[in-house]
Amino acid sequence: MGGIDKFGLVSLQKQLLFQILSGDVFEFFNVHEGNAIISHRLSHKKVLVVIDDVDNLQHLKCLVGRHDWFGLGSRIIVTTRDEHLLQSYRVDDVYKPSTLNDNDALRLFKLNAFDSETVPNDAFIELSEHVAKYASGLPLALEVLGSFLCGRDVAQWRSAIQRLENDANKEIIDRLRISFDGLEETEKNIFLDIACFFNGDEKDFVMKVLDGCGFFSHIGFGIDVLIKKSLLTVDKSNKLWMHDLLQEMGRKIVREKSIEEPGKRCRLWEEEDAHHVLTKNTATKAIEGMIVDNKRESKKMLNLNADAISKMKNLRLLKVLCLSNCDELKYLPNELRLLDWMGYPLRFLPPSFQPDNLVALLLPYSRIEQLWKGHIPLYKLKVVNLKGSENLIKTPDFTTAPNLEILILEGCIRIVDVHPSIGVLTRLELLNLRSCKSLRNLPTKIGIESLKTLILKDCRNLISLPSSIGGCKCLKTLDLSGCYKVENLPENLKQVELLEELDLSETAIGKPPSFIFQLKSLKVLSLNRLKGPSSSSKLAPNLPSLFQIFQRGRIESVPLMLHSLSGLSFLRELKLRNCNLCEGDIPSDISCLSFLEKLELDGNNFISIPVFLAGLSRLQYLGMSNCRELKSVPDVRNLTKVCSAVDWIGYSGLHCYTLLNRHFKAVAHSRKSFDIVIPGSEIPKWFSHQTVDSSIKIPLPNNIRNDCRWVGVAFCCIFVNDDASRDEELTCEAVIRHRNSDGSVFQGRNPRRVTGGSWIFSKDCDQPVIKDHIYICYLSNDRLCPLFLEDKCGESETDNSSTSDCSYQEFDELQVSITSDDAHGSVKVKKCGIRFVYQKDLVDIDEDSAEDRAIADGPLIKRKRKVCEDTEAEPQPKRMEKFFNFMMGRPGKKH
Numbered sequence: 001m002g003g004i005d006k007f008g009l010v011s012l013q014k015q016l017l018f019q020i021l022s023g024d025v026f027e028f029f030n031v032h033e034g035n036a037i038i039s040h041r042l043s044h045k046k047v048l049v050v051i052d053d054v055d056n057l058q059h060l061k062c063l064v065g066r067h068d069w070f071g072l073g074s075r076i077i078v079t080t081r082d083e084h085l086l087q088s089y090r091v092d093d094v095y096k097p098s099t100l101n102d103n104d105a106l107r108l109f110k111l112n113a114f115d116s117e118t119v120p121n122d123a124f125i126e127l128s129e130h131v132a133k134y135a136s137g138l139p140l141a142l143e144v145l146g147s148f149l150c151g152r153d154v155a156q157w158r159s160a161i162q163r164l165e166n167d168a169n170k171e172i173i174d175r176l177r178i179s180f181d182g183l184e185e186t187e188k189n190i191f192l193d194i195a196c197f198f199n200g201d202e203k204d205f206v207m208k209v210l211d212g213c214g215f216f217s218h219i220g221f222g223i224d225v226l227i228k229k230s231l232l233t234v235d236k237s238n239k240l241w242m243h244d245l246l247q248e249m250g251r252k253i254v255r256e257k258s259i260e261e262p263g264k265r266c267r268l269w270e271e272e273d274a275h276h277v278l279t280k281n282t283a284t285k286a287i288e289g290m291i292v293d294n295k296r297e298s299k300k301m302l303n304l305n306a307d308a309i310s311k312m313k314n315l316r317l318l319k320v321l322c323l324s325n326c327d328e329l330k331y332l333p334n335e336l337r338l339l340d341w342m343g344y345p346l347r348f349l350p351p352s353f354q355p356d357n358l359v360a361l362l363l364p365y366s367r368i369e370q371l372w373k374g375h376i377p378l379y380k381l382k383v384v385n386l387k388g389s390e391n392l393i394k395t396p397d398f399t400t401a402p403n404l405e406i407l408i409l410e411g412c413i414r415i416v417d418v419h420p421s422i423g424v425l426t427r428l429e430l431l432n433l434r435s436c437k438s439l440r441n442l443p444t445k446i447g448i449e450s451l452k453t454l455i456l457k458d459c460r461n462l463i464s465l466p467s468s469i470g471g472c473k474c475l476k477t478l479d480l481s482g483c484y485k486v487e488n489l490p491e492n493l494k495q496v497e498l499l500e501e502l503d504l505s506e507t508a509i510g511k512p513p514s515f516i517f518q519l520k521s522l523k524v525l526s527l528n529r530l531k532g533p534s535s536s537s538k539l540a541p542n543l544p545s546l547f548q549i550f551q552r553g554r555i556e557s558v559p560l561m562l563h564s565l566s567g568l569s570f571l572r573e574l575k576l577r578n579c580n581l582c583e584g585d586i587p588s589d590i591s592c593l594s595f596l597e598k599l600e601l602d603g604n605n606f607i608s609i610p611v612f613l614a615g616l617s618r619l620q621y622l623g624m625s626n627c628r629e630l631k632s633v634p635d636v637r638n639l640t641k642v643c644s645a646v647d648w649i650g651y652s653g654l655h656c657y658t659l660l661n662r663h664f665k666a667v668a669h670s671r672k673s674f675d676i677v678i679p680g681s682e683i684p685k686w687f688s689h690q691t692v693d694s695s696i697k698i699p700l701p702n703n704i705r706n707d708c709r710w711v712g713v714a715f716c717c718i719f720v721n722d723d724a725s726r727d728e729e730l731t732c733e734a735v736i737r738h739r740n741s742d743g744s745v746f747q748g749r750n751p752r753r754v755t756g757g758s759w760i761f762s763k764d765c766d767q768p769v770i771k772d773h774i775y776i777c778y779l780s781n782d783r784l785c786p787l788f789l790e791d792k793c794g795e796s797e798t799d800n801s802s803t804s805d806c807s808y809q810e811f812d813e814l815q816v817s818i819t820s821d822d823a824h825g826s827v828k829v830k831k832c833g834i835r836f837v838y839q840k841d842l843v844d845i846d847e848d849s850a851e852d853r854a855i856a857d858g859p860l861i862k863r864k865r866k867v868c869e870d871t872e873a874e875p876q877p878k879r880m881e882k883f884f885n886f887m888m889g890r891p892g893k894k895h
Contacts, residue, residue: 009031009034009058009063012059013034013035013037014028014034016038016063017037020045020049034062035062038069043068043070045070045074046071046073046074048077049074049076053080053081054078054082055081055082060078061089064078081182081229081230082229083228083229083230084224084228098137099136099137099138099139099243100137101137104137105137105142106129108146109128109131109132109135109145111146112142112145112147113128113131114150123154124157131146131149134164134244135245136243138243138245140175140176141169141245144169144175145172148160168245168252172245173248173249176245177253179230182229183226183229186215187222187225189215190215190226191226191231191250192266192267193210193213193289194226194232194240196251196267196269196291197269197317199247203223203238203239205360205383207223208383208405209337209338210222210223212357212359212380213337261282263283263284263287265286266288266289267289267290268289269291271291271294271295274290278292281307281311283308283309283311283312284311284312285311285312286314287312287314289315289318290312292304293321294323295322298322298323300323301323304324304325306326309326309331309333312333313333314335315333315335316337317336317338318332318336318338319338319340322342324341324345326346329350330350330352331352332349332352332353334354334357335357337358337360338360339363341366342364343364343366344368345367347370348368348370349372354376355378355381356379358378358380359380359381360383360385361383362383362384362385363386364386364387364388365388366389366391367389367391368389368391368392369393370393371384371395372396375399375400377400378400378401380403382404382406383406384406384408387408387410387412387432389412390413395409395422396419397419397421398419398421398422398425399424402425403427404425404427404428405427406428407422407425407428407432409432409436410432410434410435411434411435412436413435414438415433415436415438415439416438416439418433418439419443422446422448423447423468426448426450428451429452430451430453431451431454432453433459434455434459434479435458436459438461440463441463441464441466442462442465445466445468446469446471446472447470448472449472449473450474451474453477454477454479456478456480457479457483458481458482458483459482459483460482462485463485464486465480465489465490465493467490467491469490469492469496470494470496471495472496473495473496473497476498477499477500479501479503481503481504481506482505482506482507483506483507484506484507485508486507486508486509487507487508491515493515493516494515494518494519497520497521499519499521500522500523500524502519502522502526503526505526505529506530510561511560511561512561512562517565517567517568519567520567521570523571523595524572524573525573525575528578529560529577529579529580530578531578558580559580559585560579563587565587565589565590566589566592568593569592569594571595571596572597572598573598573599574590574596574600576599577600577623579603579604581601581605581606582606582607583606586601590612590613591612591616593616594616595618596616596618596619597618598619599621599622599623600623601622601624602625605628606624606627606630608630609624676775676776677774677775677776680773681771681772681774683831683833684833686835687714687716687835689833690834691831691832691833692831693829694717694829695815695817695832696815696817696832696833697813697814698813704836709838710836710838711780711781711839712779712780712781712783712784713734713778713779713784713816713834714776714778714834714835714837715732715832716774716775716777716832717774717818717831718773718829718830719773719818719828719829720772720773720827720830721827721828729820730819732816732817734779734784734814734816735817736812736813736814736815816832816834818832
């Protein structure tokens with residue numbers, strides 16, 4: 001309806017009346033007369049009116065007016081690209097259509113490409129999935145590409161896909177551009193900046209930078225407009241995302257300004273274009289933003305042309321993301337708002353550079369020694385990140401940067417103190433001094449009221465916090481973990497009433513002060529201590545040996561003294577690892593923590609789990625690894641009730657195998673899922689199907705979905721980590737595939753997937769996994785059943801062919817795999833096994849079978865935690881088999 005004038009509105013009013021009143025003709029010549037006739041003639045009629053692609057509020061006012069224009073039960077449906085228009089008109093409800101999921105996207109594409117959900121032959125399966133993935137769930141793109149490829153052969157498909165990867169389909173881009181053309185000039189600039197430089201970046205950071213680019217009077221509104229017009233989305237992590245095709249459309253608009261010469265474009269983001277401009281020296285003042293990268297030769301030093309940079313007088317945004325050298329750099333444009341240079345190679349910024357307009361200075365891992373001298377006006381500066389700049393000698397005077405909001409000096413190991421002017425930064429929200437190993441003191445006056453996050457982790461020479469910390473009224477996170485010399489907390493920290501996260505792990509604080517147990521807003525409290533002697537290897541590089549002995553003898557040998565916990569009414573996470581706790585050391589009023597979700601008690605000396613833990617109704621994770629003395633547990637049904645709020649139970653309990661067995665039985669009966677990791681090199685025979693691979697396929701038993709005796713599926717694999725220096729995440733994934741009698745994939749339905757648990761193997765772990773381990777994942781039938789129910793044969797199919805296909809279908813196949821987030825992963829899966837678990841597998845077992853306890857060591861912690869190597873001998877295969885029989889409830893042979 002875009003571009004309709006008042007005479008066009010009169011025509012639409014007449015059309016509305018004509019279609020509803022079955023051919024009645026009305027003569028009127030202005031919208032006011034039309035309004036009166038519509039409200040009079042339709043006020044007693046029950047109607048359905050659909051108005052498509054509205055972009056002007058007047059269109060709604062003249063066509064659907066108010067609720068009383070139409071009779072009771074009427075429905076008015078309006079489609080628009082502008083959500084704000086609907087909000088302004090105060091519609092009753094707004095539906096935001098999302099992009100299609102993978103299965104629905106593939107089905108829509110097939111309907112357009114083949115006029116059916118069945119592909120003509122297997123060669124088109126992978127090609128169809130490739131195109132559907134390219135469209136990223138956008139219905140418009142799926143329809144256009146499907147129609148374009150319809151009737152073409154495999155060779156033509158491959159050629160078309162190759163062209164798409166280099167240049168998006170013109171019809172799609174042209175239709176998407178309608179939304180862009182309707183934007184104001186400021187909004188267009190914001191859109192293009194995000195498309196070229198900031199897709200996937202944190203929203204608040206992008207707004208700070210663009211605010212400094214002259215969009216300050218529109219930036220909040222401008223970003224909002226793009227979101228409401230569905231040109232941008234914001235995820236749960238507050239990151240901005242633009243659909244791939246919208247991004248390509250924006251970049252194409254920039255390219256069209258100078259197709260032949262990149263140096264005449266306003267934005268450069270492609271590696272080849274930036275290299276062309278820098279090496280050929282074709283830069284012009286038209287360039288406003290540039291990304292310099294060298295992904296093709298990432299280890300090679302890139303020499304930047306200082307003369308080319310000097311020609312970019314209007315450069316606002318500069319990102320250098322690769323190893324670079326620019327010894328002759330004497331000039332940086334004074335228009336810069338963002339200077340993001342990884343590994344900046346010089347000791348100082350160019351003396352001629354006047355950073356009056358600079359908003360964000362990001363120089364991580366640079367060689368810089370000093371930022372600026374004297375009083376340089378930096379009134380727009382909001383973000384400084386010098387992480388890992390090991391040559392930085394001291395922090396600058398912050399007096400001339402009063403609007404600084406984020407200061408990151410993590411890993412600046414030569415900094416001894418912080419300039420006292422930091423106390424005048426009334427807008428500072430984040431101060432990160434992590435691993436500033438030479439830092440001894442903080443400024444006396446650091447009571448910055450705006451400060452929300454203070455990170456001092458691993459500042460091993462820091463002795464204390466200043467008493468002025470009580471003035472940080474907005475402080476929400478305080479991390480002192482690894483500050484080995486901090487023995488006390490200032491009393492006035494209790495004045496920080498908004499504190500939500502407090503980490504005192506591995507400090508010299510033997511008895512936490514009582515006031516921290518009265519912080520009403522506290523959500524996460526960490527009081528972990530270092531592990532025993534086996535952890536000395538971690539401590540050795542950081543502390544003098546005498547201090548190690550002093551610390552461990554004085555602190556770790558004494559149980560942590562806990563005060564009453566009842567004052568922590570909103571606590572969600574409590575971490576008490578390696579605190580030498582015994583029976584009775586945890587206050588019984590822990591049961592009052594009704595919001596507690598995570599409790600870490602690993603490495604303590606409990607003989608049994610306290611009965612009152614069963615009162616923690618929201619607990620999702622209970623860590624008990626390395627509790628070597630643990631022998632008994634209260635009624636296991638109560639333990640399962642602890643995790644009643646969630647479908648997946650994260651439980652870590654190495655050295656506690658009797659407990660794990662009971663836990664498995666209780667979890668299976670309660671229709672939940674869980675997973676564990678234990679040492680071992682053989683898959684027990686109990687797993688009836690086994691293979692030497694990282695995945696396994698088995699046919700589903702007939703009518704299993706209706707078998708009331710079936711409770712779930714148990715999966716097991718043997719893995720080892722070849723390279724402990726890398727981080728890697730493993731995920732267990734189950735897939736249902738539908739096959740024909742000849743074994744080929746049944747094309748009438750798409751595969752169904754469900755993700756099980758996942759484990760992270762961290763390079764920061766004390767004892768990396770270098771021996772064989774067994775990973776066990778149990779998926780309950782409740783978790784798997786949606787795979788069966790989503791797409792029953794004959795249902796939700798849109799063409800008649802599906803019914804005939806159904807008679808040809810012979811069986812369903814279950815495939816369970818271990819996948820890695822790293823294409824060149826170091827964690828290798830050697831073999832795996834699977835078993836369908838039935839009620840008979842959960843028969844009662846002898847609770848006193850102490851002989852079935854295996855020996856293992858090392859904390860292996862659930863998702864988002866480290867997974868560490870055991871240090872003692874792994875169980876023998878027969879012993880492991882016996883243990884698995886024990887854990888699964890199968891009676892073992894008597895000896």
